[in-house]
Amino acid sequence: MRNERPHDYRGAFDAGGTRTVRKREIPEVPAEPGLVVEDPASGFCGAVVAIDARDVTLENRHGGRRVFPLRPAAFLYEGAPATLVRPSPPGAGGAGSGTAKPAGPARSASGSVHVANLRARTARAARIWVEGIHDAALLETVWGHDLRVEGVVVEPLHGVDDLAAAVREFGPSPARRLGILVDHLVDGSKETRQAAAVASEHVLVTGHPYVDVWEAVKPSAVGIRAWPKVPRGTDWKTGVCDALGWGEPADGARRVLGAVTSYRDLETPLIGAVERLIDFVTAAHEG
Known part of the structure; x- marks a missing residue:
């Protein structure tokens, strides 16, 4: 025979046998x-x-x-x-007098209202995909606070060569929207053709015109006058590091990513592309 713990009803009823209703305190x-x-x-x-x-x-x-x-x-x-x-x-309360103007709301690195004492929201089924780890790192630096408020997870694709298959496997739906950030999204590029092939009611592809996400960082932020021109056929990051004397691409990545502290360090096309993706993947859950 299974031993069951008896329920403890102490305090549940008053002296007259009437059930006690305890109201939750609302602060x-x-x-x-x-x-x-x-x-x-x-x-x-x-x-x-x-x-x-x-x-x-x-x-x-x-x-x-x-x-x-x-x-x-x-x-x-x-x-x-x-x-x-x-x-x-x-x-009031002896704290002093005066009519100091209240400060405006604190802002996050993206320029949005900063949520104090943030406890990250449970992740949504929706996702934002980016091409690589450097893209993901930039989004975390600038929009990480917003993404945690909204419960949005960013995942690196490590390229978009088989984007259509990846989207089919993900299975977008009204409650499972997918936003994709693509580099070099310009007319006639392979990225633009791939984006057109997967775009749908539940999939939004946005991007920027730059060959690599590094180029979406303002040159002034990394202490250069302009991004160097890299010969066609040369790996862009390698060519940039050679031209600027930055060493290997891993050294360049630390320099570029470490220079970004807020949206002010980024070019407008990237900012707009990311903001549209965040709005898109969260829209289905907003009242």
Whole structure:
């Protein structure tokens, strides 16, 4: 006979035999500028930029703003229900006086609103593919914070020679979107033909015009006037390192990747391509 542990009902009923209902405590969180919360009804996530007696204004990572009423337990803060309240006025509690203007929300390396005390979201089924490890490293440096907020995983392909087969194996669907970042996406290139072959309702291919993702880093960021011209038929990274005296491509990679600290170090075509991919793979999950 199996031994079963008896249930412990202590505290579940009051003296009259009526079941005790315990209400969960919902914390009140001061809506300080920059505080990041989510409206669970719409899925809108953003930082507090304004608050009054009735409403709070949130700004998402794209600069979009929405106004929400201040209702009890109406928001999610760090994944749990919370009630937003107006912060104490300057000088309250003996903290001093003055009318200093609140600082704007902190920004991540991509320029989006920085989520304080971030706990990474469970990874989505959607993915972003990039051509190689250097592309993945750049995305992590600049968009890593955003990707963890959104629960998006970036995977290097190590080339796009058999892209169609890889996409078929992945099996894109409405809940399993796929974004692909491709180098040298220009008219007439093999990359453009491969992209056209796999693009669909659930697959978005974006890219930049540069031969290699290194070239999408602004020359000034790595201390050069311009990227050197590499003869056709020569490996681009090898040719660059030879022309600049950087040693082997591995040495050049450390120099280039180490020079990037934010989106300001990247050329606009790469920034736009990555932002479109993040929007695409997360759109199916937004309210």
